Amino acid sequence: xxxxxxxxxxxxxxxxxxxxxxxxxxxxxxxxxxxxxxxxxxxxxxxxxxxxxxxxxxxxxxxxxxxxxxxxxxxxxxxxxxxxxxxxxxxxxxxxxxxxxxxxxxxxxxxxxxxxxxxxxxxxxxxxxxxxxxxxxxxxxxxxxxxxxxxxxxxxxxxxxxxxxxxxxxxxxxxxxxxxxxxxxxxxxxxxxxxxxxxxxxxxxxxxxxxxxxxxxxxxxxxxxxxxxxxxxxxxxxxxxxxxxxxxxxxxxxxxxxxxxxxxxxxxxxxxxxxxxxxxxxxxxxxxxxxxxxxxxxxxxxxxxxxxxxxxxxxxxxxxxxxxxxxxxxxxxxxxxxxxxxxxxxxxxxxxxxxxxxxxxx
Numbered sequence: 001x002x003x004x005x006x007x008x009x010x011x012x013x014x015x016x017x018x019x020x021x022x023x024x025x026x027x028x029x030x031x032x033x034x035x036x037x038x039x040x041x042x043x044x045x046x047x048x049x050x051x052x053x054x055x056x057x058x059x060x061x062x063x064x065x066x067x068x069x070x071x072x073x074x075x076x077x078x079x080x081x082x083x084x085x086x087x088x089x090x091x092x093x094x095x096x097x098x099x100x101x102x103x104x105x106x107x108x109x110x111x112x113x114x115x116x117x118x119x120x121x122x123x124x125x126x127x128x129x130x131x132x133x134x135x136x137x138x139x140x141x142x143x144x145x146x147x148x149x150x151x152x153x154x155x156x157x158x159x160x161x162x163x164x165x166x167x168x169x170x171x172x173x174x175x176x177x178x179x180x181x182x183x184x185x186x187x188x189x190x191x192x193x194x195x196x197x198x199x200x201x202x203x204x205x206x207x208x209x210x211x212x213x214x215x216x217x218x219x220x221x222x223x224x225x226x227x228x229x230x231x232x233x234x235x236x237x238x239x240x241x242x243x244x245x246x247x248x249x250x251x252x253x254x255x256x257x258x259x260x261x262x263x264x265x266x267x268x269x270x271x272x273x274x275x276x277x278x279x280x281x282x283x284x285x286x287x288x289x290x291x292x293x294x295x296x297x298x299x300x301x302x303x304x305x306x307x308x309x310x311x312x313x314x315x316x317x318x319x320x321x322x323x324x325x326x327x328x329x330x331x332x333x334x335x336x337x338x339x340x341x342x343x344x345x346x347x348x349x350x351x352x353x354x355x356x357x358x359x360x361x362x
Contacts, residue, residue, distance in 0.1 A: 003057070006203060009210045010053050016214065017046035020221045033097070034089040041082040042217065044075040049210070074111035077134055080141040081105070083178060087145055087171060091152040107137055128193060135186050145175060157301035158289050159274040161267065161308075162336055170223040177216040184209035245287050253283050253291045267307040270336040274300050305344045308333045312345070312353070317360055326353050 021042035024035040054060055081104035089095045114130055149172055156163050188205045245253075260281055266272055277300075278285040292303045311333040327338060330353075335341040345353050 004203075006206050006210065007053060007056060009207065009214065010049050013210050013214045013217070014046045014049040014053065017042045017049070017217055020217060021046065024221065033095070034086060037082055037086040037089055038220070041079060041086060042221075044078045044082060045213065045217065047075045048079075049213070074108050077107040077111050077137065078105070080138050081107075083175070084141050084145050084148070087148060087175070090171060091148060091168065107133070131189060135182075135189065138182050138186075142179060149175075154299075158293075158299040159285075161272045161301055161304035161334070162270050162340070163301060170219075174216055174220045174223065177212055177219065181209050181212040181216060184212065245290055249287070250291060250294075253281070253287060254295050256281050256283070257288070257291060257295075261307060265307075265311070267304045267311070268332075268334045270331075270334050272304060272334070304334070305340075306348055308335055308341075309345055309348050313349075313356065316357055326357070 021039040024039040024042065027035055085097070085101065085104065111130060111134075149168075152168065153163075156166050160166055184205045188202055188209075191201065191205075260266065264280075266277055266280060269276070274285050274289060278288045281288065283291075289300060292298065292300055296303055296306075298306065312329055315329060315333070330338060330341040335344075342353065345351075345356070349356060351359075
């Protein structure tokens with residue numbers, strides 16, 4: 001038995017995945033469902049690497065665990081559904097596993113069934129066919145996951161005035177890491193299927209895939225535990241079409257909102273959320289969101305940032321002190337990021353903050 005660098009990386013990665021999976025299961029703080037889903041992803045990933053290593057190094061003969069391999073080999077069809085469910089659970093705090101989520105196990109059950117059949121009748125063509133379906137599965141789920149990210153980013157702008165802490169960009173970045181890992185495996189599969197893969201190319205792709213897997217797994221656990229400690233996700237809000245807000249209440253809420261914004265300037269709080277503002281006004285969050293959207297055609301994020309931009313402009317026009325920097329002023333009006341301030345200012349005024357200052361101080 002000759003051990004290569006690929007085997008060493010594989011052993012280290014499999015051990016790390018098992019360890020991280022155990023840490024997630026034993027972690028008491030944060031969202032337990034998210035931890036369990038991610039732990040299941042880690043264990044499935046580790047099992048696949050261990051099977052890969054066993055095929056290379058021959059620790060356990062295939063005949064010894066003939067039917068057991070059927071369950072283990074099919075774990076690769078569980079990876080992307082588990083990752084999707086984990087992402088969904090991180091984004092939405094009211095996410096729960098339901099009976100219909102068993103649908104995600106159909107590819108796994110199909111592969112297990114085929115693996116049992118294959119023990120009696122080996123067919124290489126059908127084997128390749130099922131591997132090809134696995135790659136199609138990853139493409140389909142990737143599209144669904146990207147749609148989930150898009151829906152989440154739209155939703156948080158209806159609930160938060162500053163989204164830097166809740167945008168989950170780290171999760172998208174790590175998902176792209178998973179896609180890179182899959183792409184290495186898919187390329188290897190295509191090259192082998194086409195019979196044009198040289199051992200060196202195959203080994204390089206395997207090494208890259210395992211290395212990315214190692215980095216991806218460490219990153220998603222570290223960022224996931226850190227994020228869930230400070231942010232538990234958002235609720236999936238119902239649409240306004242089902243709202244029971246009466247017209248007379250709508251007018252009252254709108255007047256209270258306008259008066260509160262003018263007199264108390266709650267937007268100066270950089271961490272202002274929809275729940276905070278609704279509490280200040282004693283209005284249900286879903287009704288307040290509806291009032292903001294229908295009266296201004298803006299979501300909560302845009303509504304608050306528009307007020308912050310207007311406040312910044314008022315301070316520039318009414319204050320003659322040139323010593324106060326733009327950075328100080330953007331913090332004073334409620335922004336906590338220069339990039340988001342510049343983007344919002346250009347969107348609402350058509351010019352940059354520096355250009356606006358020059359126009360009103362020249």
